Amino acid sequence: MNQCLVVDDSRTIRRAIIATMKDLSFEFQEAGDGLEAIEKCKSRMPYLIILDWNMPNMTGIEFLRNLRRMSGGEKPKVILCTTETGLNFIQEALKCGADEYIMKPFTNEIIKEKLKLLRII
Template identity: 45%
Template sequence: MKTCLVVDDSKVIRKVARHILETLDFSVTEACDGKEALDACLASAPDVVLLDWNMPVMSGMDFLRALRSSAVAPRPKVVFCTTENGIAHIRAAIEAGADEYVMKPFDRETLESKLLIVGMA
């Protein structure tokens, strides 16, 4: 079974994402900020990370840079999931190592299509 770490400071978003991912046959774990997520990835790398941008403690971008510079293997796919929709934000995320980008709010079809793009659906 594929694994996904959902990283978002919103419990509601984590719950919605978990529900969608579980219907897509993912085993889901959650983290409420980038630091918790990085610790989880270092302990056991998921197949894919669904990552929020704006979070306390460690932002999504800081987490992504730390993850990509770490020795975490295998290298998880990262899908940014955020309200930040400016082209500069999208470019920065991709340059920092994100594999794909999805806008909030999202639905099952949208998330599934992004997971297909990164080879995870």
């Protein structure tokens, strides 16, 4: 079973993303910030990561940079899911290794459409 790591400092957002994807064949893990997410990736590298930008301890971009330098860290598909909507933010996310970008607030359909674009579903 493929693993999805949902990284957001909001438990409500993490639960909303998991609820949207519950009918897909994923095992889910959660992390409240980038530091926790790095530890989870060290234990088991996920197939998919849905990642917030603005978090305490380690931001999503800092996590993404660290992830892509880890052994096996080039493999996960990463969708950045954030309130940062400026073109410069999107460009930085893609430059740092994000595969897709979703702006909050999001809908179930938007998440599923991004998963289709990445050929995950």
